[in-house]
Amino acid sequence: MKVLTLDDFDLKGKTVFVRMDMNCPIDPDTLEILGTKRIEEAIETLKSLEDAKVVIASHQGRVGNNDYTGMDKHAKVLEKLMNKKIKYVEDVIGEAAQKAIKELEDGEILLLDNLRLCAEENYEFTPENAANTIMVSRLAKLFDLCVLDSFPSAHRSHPSIVGFPQVLPACAGRIVEREVRNLDQIMTVAKAPHVIVLGGSKVPDRLEAIKLLIQNGRADHVLLTGLIGNVFMRAQARIKSPLGIKREDEVVAKAHTLIGEYPDVFATPVDIAIDKDGQRVEMDVREMGKGDKIFDLGPKTVEYYSKLISGAGTVFISGPAGFFEKEKFSYGTKSLLTAVANSMATTIVSGGHLTTALKQQGLADKIDHISTAGGALVLYLTGEKLPMIKALEEAKERYSTNS
Ligand code: 3PG
Numbered sequence: 121m122k123v124l125t126l127d128d129f130d131l132k133g134k135t136v137f138v139r140m141d142m143n144c145p146i147d148p149d150t151l152e153i154l155g156t157k158r159i160e161e162a163i164e165t166l167k168s169l170e171d172a173k174v175v176i177a178s179h180q181g182r183v184g185n186n187d188y189t190g191m192d193k194h195a196k197v198l199e200k201l202m203n204k205k206i207k208y209v210e211d212v213i214g215e216a217a218q219k220a221i222k223e224l225e226d227g228e229i230l231l232l233d234n235l236r237l238c239a240e241e242n243y244e245f246t247p248e249n250a251a252n253t254i255m256v257s258r259l260a261k262l263f264d265l266c267v268l269d270s271f272p273s274a275h276r277s278h279p280s281i282v283g284f285p286q287v288l289p290a291c292a293g294r295i296v297e298r299e300v301r302n303l304d305q306i307m308t309v310a311k312a313p314h315v316i317v318l319g320g321s322k323v324p325d326r327l328e329a330i331k332l333l334i335q336n337g338r339a340d341h342v343l344l345t346g347l348i349g350n351v352f353m354r355a356q357a358r359i360k361s362p363l364g365i366k367r368e369d370e371v372v373a374k375a376h377t378l379i380g381e382y383p384d385v386f387a388t389p390v391d392i393a394i395d396k397d398g399q400r401v402e403m404d405v406r407e408m409g410k411g412d413k414i415f416d417l418g419p420k421t422v423e424y425y426s427k428l429i430s431g432a433g434t435v436f437i438s439g440p441a442g443f444f445e446k447e448k449f450s451y452g453t454k455s456l457l458t459a460v461a462n463s464m465a466t467t468i469v470s471g472g473h474l475t476t477a478l479k480q481q482g483l484a485d486k487i488d489h490i491s492t493a494g495g496a497l498v499l500y501l502t503g504e505k506l507p508m509i510k511a512l513e514e515a516k517e518r519y520s521t522n523s
Pocket of ligand 1: 272322
């Protein structure tokens with residue numbers, strides 16, 4: 121491996137900073153955690169660190185969004201899963217956090233509050249500048265080792281990801297180790313046609329990735345669902361009313377340009393389902409009225425997409441096709457996952473929502489690679505080097521030179 125792993129270090133008695141990604145789906149009304157998959161995944165790394173003093177740091181949601189919460193509920197979930205006391209501090213870089221870190225005993229685990237409470241963690245930095253942030257300057261001196269295990273945020277150049285490895289020995293945690301090993305293997309056997317099924321709501325990220333995927337020969341067909349699908353349908357003037365999303369004019373214009381540049385690549389839904397007085401109502405996209413909100417795909421779209429999936433050499437699916445948490449709108453997501461599971465292609469399923477849906481359907485065994493990572497995995501597949509992986513590779517080079 122081009123990166124160091126936990127097996128390269130003597131961990132006993134060391135104080136270890138572990139960057140996890142415990143960013144979970146959150147119920148917008150109750151603020152309860154809806155799916156705990158990413159917290160469950162953290163356990164393997166924590167078990168490897170059982171003789172160390174462990175400090176977990178993670179973000180949750182984005183500032184201003186309704187999934188932006190503290191990490192107190194995550195601490196409770198982890199405590200239950202590990203059957204072990206998890207210390208929690210409502211602080212990230214202040215005196216309370218520093219005190220709690222210094223007081224840790226061997227074998228104890230402390231979870232810091234949402235990293236994005238610290239303004240710096242909401243910006244991208246060069247690794248050198250990230251090393252000079254207040255977060256890294258204050259905290260790094262308290263640690264012996266930095267473990268990067270937040271593969272879903274491997275595409276972010278945030279201080280907690282690219283800053284600490286500049287000033288501390290750094291290695292991959294078990295999740296990152298497994299992802300890098302599996303994906304490297306899969307990419308060597310991946311063959312055309314490459315079918316990408318993209319849903320989800322992080323539209324600007326998705327648009328950037330789509331362009332790179334096509335340019336790098338990794339997307340022969342892009343089948344669009346979810347909010348990104350709506351953006352393309354708006355660009356095609358098939359949805360008449362504004363979608364009411366952030367930076368709408370800009371993202372619709374970008375989608376329009378992409379359709380113009382690659383007219384044969386994109387497929388968008390022909391029929392959809394809306395919520396009318398609590399009922400699922402299916403209709404052709406052209407029949408949609410003003411104010412109708414799309415909650416799922418219709419059967420014609422599912423049939424068309426499933427055919428393309430069954431003829432693929434490689435299928436990558438990321439992001440739910442609709443509001444799958446509500447049973448009556450889970451049809452599109454479940455049907456596409458079934459088509460992916462039944463195809464002869466090399467299959468990759470990405471993102472927390474789809475991982476949960478796949479598990480619910482009992483289809484996980486039929487998929488070649490399942491990852492809770494969304495945007496990071498899309499970018500990995502474009503062939504771009506992710507900032508976290510670059511940071512880990514450079515940390516290995518530095519470590520080998522210095523030791
Ligand atoms: C994700 O869920 O994709 C990661 O946790 C990254 O979150 P972000 O897109 O808010 O940086």
